[in-house]
Amino acid sequence: MKIVIAAAGSYGDVAPYTGLGARLREAGHDVALATHDAYAPLVRTAGMEFRRLPADPRAGRPDGDGDGPAPEASPGDRRALLRKAAAFIRELGTGLADATTDSTELLLLSTTTAPLGRSLAEAYGIPCWDLPLHPNAPTGDFAPPVSGTRSLGRWGNRAVGRLSHRVVDRLYADASRELRTRLDLPPATPRTLRRRAEAAGPPVLHGFSEVLVPRPEDWPGGLDIVGNWWPWHAPEAQLPSSVQDFLAAGPPPVFIGFGSMAGGAGERLGALAVAALRRAKVRGVLQSGWAGLTTGPDTLATDDILTIGEVPHALLFPHMSAVVHHCGAGTAAAGLRAAVPTVPVPVTADQPFWAARLAAMGAATAPIPFRDLAAEHAADRLADALTRATADPAHRARARSAAGRLAVEDGAGAVAEAVARLTA
Template sequence: MRFVLSTYGSRGDVEPLVALAVRLRERGAEVRVCAPPDEDFAQRLAGFGVPLVSVGPSARALTKAAPPASSLPERAARLIAGQVEAVTEAARGCDVVVATGVLPAAAGALSVAERLGVRSVSVTFQQLTLPSPERPPLAYPGRPLPPGVTDNEVLWDLDAENANALFGEALATGRASLGLAPVDDVRGYVTGGRPWLATDPVLDPWRGAPGLDVVQTGAWLLPDERPLPAELVAFLEAGEPPVYVGFGSMPMRESADVARVAVDAVRAHGRRVLLGRGWADLDLLDGQDDCLLVGEVNHQALFGRVAAVVHHGGAGTTTTATRAGAPQVVVPQAADQPYWAGRVAGLGIGAAHDGPTPTVVSLSAALGVALSPATGARAKSVATTVRTDGAAEAARLLLTETGRSAPDAPA
């Protein structure tokens, strides 16, 4: 069996596909991953013997460049064209295309699967892209939701209109190059009637929505066997558990002094500090021995040994910290991150910082919640309920359901 897993996005979009690829290979499948050409993605996949098919520009470079919202249709056109080219070549003769990532990239990959006549599965790593009467959609950059409108069905209709306006022309061009007709509803095309939701049911409960038969598999994470660096182990063993502060693939442009703020807020609680460099390029500001800077490390091993985790609220980091039983402070920056911040606070396993730009006072207050004995006890309790088999379950379902007849390829 041959599978192509396609995405475009940050580490949080790529890492779940690594987990799925490994689980599929364990069951004897052949797997290729189409993703941005960033070196850390290539190295991560190469470590498991999974080939990377490069698609589009560097995700890190694009994130740091912060292109204006007005360029979104143009960027979407490039992403779709890149998907059409790369996925078409990678997916010839495959059995299933798994598509995820930003909407135009997923639309491009699904169109390739349609053209080749192979089965496709549309996956999201947070439910906020799935229409639901219970909540409003996320707003696109430069297209805020109209103030005063509280009817979620109206807002989701507007979301569909925005998706068509932003991506419809680019998708039509990409599909024309494949010999396919345009689609009337870009979002509906990507979502389909049976989307997969790769999140944990406790952390992210799906309550249903009309017209959607959602398959919730659990989050796609791998057990990480990498040892922690000797310097980090020595630091952990030299005193009380520190507070980890890292913002993953968020550049933190609105918080130029976020490292200073974080260190001062953690020190205000008498705690030591671990700074994760990340895409924000955090760095130490003094030579005191109560701080240590770390790069790419095993979060699964680390988070169980810290007093709290301060992070941006990406789905992967939130799930990893929850599974580790670590109290959290989520400083959400964009997209789905306020949602995960709310889930952390709602479950009582940490605090949601108010807004993306922390001060010493605001971050210290949030840490006061996270470092309380009640929050620590609750975090450990919730950790025991989080599923650990999401990627394995997804691999099982894919292999079980692949026997279904695929549509014939267009002539």
């Protein structure tokens, strides 16, 4: 079957689909992944065809990531961010149209691409499935992940969930109209397209684990949680020799990285991380990420802190004593999979949701909101969290228990089985 996966955004929005695509290829399908140029090498080394999406994932996104404004944004900032997001989406629509051809037989869509992909599926007369990385269907169990962690009660949570859908519908309105005109389709709003999809009932397969989010009982049929899709890496891949040497030189270090968050704040965050690591008397691995996390030359010359670039979490995290990160969905799951405690530092969008989930299950310390890292005693607060994460055996025990449950899940295999049923 000729399958196109369309995913847009930061590394965490795209990388899980490389593992999924590789599994579908193993099942005999012809798979292309449409995404941004930055991820072309990863897509190709995973054995898939790369199809370009032109939009810049850093444009219109606070700190380079997330689905909405940063928590501290003013009303004026929010309007500016929404305008940038709308421009990003309009450019994305053009790329999606170019990436889909009349030979495509199935579209698999991320949260960002789904509102536009439905029109492409209509134009080509092919099925399309939503494959989100976080729960976005309204439920009474919790408010939408992008709205924060506060519950408004069952009625309120569902109401906010429906409202969030309407906000997304408005955000995609111009891009959807332009795309449907290009495809010679009759006018239809994103809301209409979403409701048609809900009524038709194609499978919605969520790429996260019930270890963190049990399936809400009030979800309708067809909404399934299948387990994580892990970013692809070569089976023979190993850690860089510099990392292996560092690990061998002392006790397990703490990982600190903020992924695609905090662009331009690398020097400040690096200094803060070094101060916290030394006050907690633990070694550290700093991942530069989009922030450009870095330390001074004097720090790089010591043997207690190592700065690295991109290294697969699946290879690195099992060697850590704890992991400090922004709590994107994939990174949060990767920490659990490695059976190590987390110190969550959520920035925006769904990150506070995942941070709260980790803390509630006991596999993480209490979250430290990213904005609090600018406070006067931030290094002391982070150092205290590092001490608790590395010294309290309960955190590691809870993480180890979760890792055992994750190990028996096969999210990519579940999608492959669903595709097999479609073609039977």
